[in-house]
Amino acid sequence: MRYSSLLPDVIRIADEASEKVLHIYQSEFKVHFKEDNSPITAADLAANDIIVQGLRRVARDIPIVSEESAEAPWEERKHWRRFWLVDPIDGTKDFTQRTGEFTINIAMIEDGEPVMGVVIAPALKEAYWGVKGEGAYKRDRTGKARHIRVAELRDSLRVVASKNHLNEDTRAFIAKLGSHETVQAGSSLKFCRIAEGHADIYPRMGPTCEWDTAAAHAVLAAAGGKVQTLEGEPLKYGKENVLNPWFIAAGSWYL
Template sequence: MHYSSILPDVIKVADEASEKVLHIYQSDFKVSYKADDSPITAADTAAHDIITHGLRNISRDIPILSEEGKDIPWEERKHWRRFWLVDPIDGTKDFTQRTGEFTVNIAMIEDGEPVMGVVIAPALKEAYWGVVGEGAHRRDRTGRVHSIRVAEPKAVKRVVASKNHLNEDTRAFIDALGEHELVQAGSSLKFCRIAEGHADIYPRLGPTCEWDTGAAQAVLVAAGGKVETLDGTPLKYGKPDVLNPYFIAAGSWYRHRP
């Protein structure tokens, strides 16, 4: 499949969902909580509905795994060679706290790897997309589209970290890098900051799920970066458990040291 040929349609679906999300974000929305105590709003479910409908129009035969969709058993998922991976809103805490740093995420997974991704930050009016092997792009708030690439390494590493998840293990990893500068970012925007050359490395030594990372990983890899587990292997998708292992996202310069 030539993913660049369907990419404009995927961006259009993500834009439509982002418009609805922004409308709810600017309203007096209510916050509910799922069984695991994570927050959910009407924006999550509205974006899920728009995206799943849009993706089915693009490709009726490719299954969809969404954070807000029904649980699909491994017995069914293990037969998927290719599937859409969707996080209707990554960074719901950023959404409910009105920081603006939340994203709409759509990825295509093929043989365990993200091969195409679209990430939109509705409140920031920023968008990122990429096809692995074909490059990555950013659309700024004026609507202009720019090609993006990871930065060349510098002596002082710019480390992007989550305001909500800066735990002791992460702090120890960052300190071991030596001289560094901390760049704050929410949601999957952390990957995008590296992809566009505004940061160098993002250590995630805490829990995430496949839908949290798939789209932004595709953007970062398309921009020349990498996402590896702590044993130095690429972060994979379509596992029996949708929880990710700990990982490091970085530019191409990064080499894992056990």
């Protein structure tokens, strides 16, 4: 399958969801909580509807896994070689706190690997996308798109960290890196900051789900970076348990 042929449609779908999400973001919205006590808003559900319906029109035969949709049973999912993996809004806490650092994420997974990804930050008016073997791009707030690439080897690391999930295990890992600069970013933008060369490494010693990371993982990989478990294995998708193991995302020179 030529993923680049689907990319314009996927970007268009993400842009449509972004417009709806931004409208809600700029209004008085209510915050509800799911069974796991994670927040959810009307924006999550509206974006999910737009994305799922859009992807079905573009490629009806490719199944969809989304954080905000009923999950297909493992007995069905384990036979999928290829599927969409969607997080309608990653960083709902950033959304509710109005930091602007939340994203819309759409990925294509094939044989456990994210081969195409689109990440849009509606409030920042930034967009990222990447396709395996074809490079990664960033569209800025002026609408101009440019090719992006991870940074080259540096003497001092720039470590990107979560503002909401910086736990003691992550602090201990960062401390072992020695001299470094900390770059703050929310949601899947942490991967994107590495992809565009503004940071070098993102260690995550805490829970994430596959839909939290897949799209930005694809962008980072297309930009020359890698995402690995602490055991040095590639971060895989399409598992029975959708929780990710702890991982490190970085420029390829580090991993």
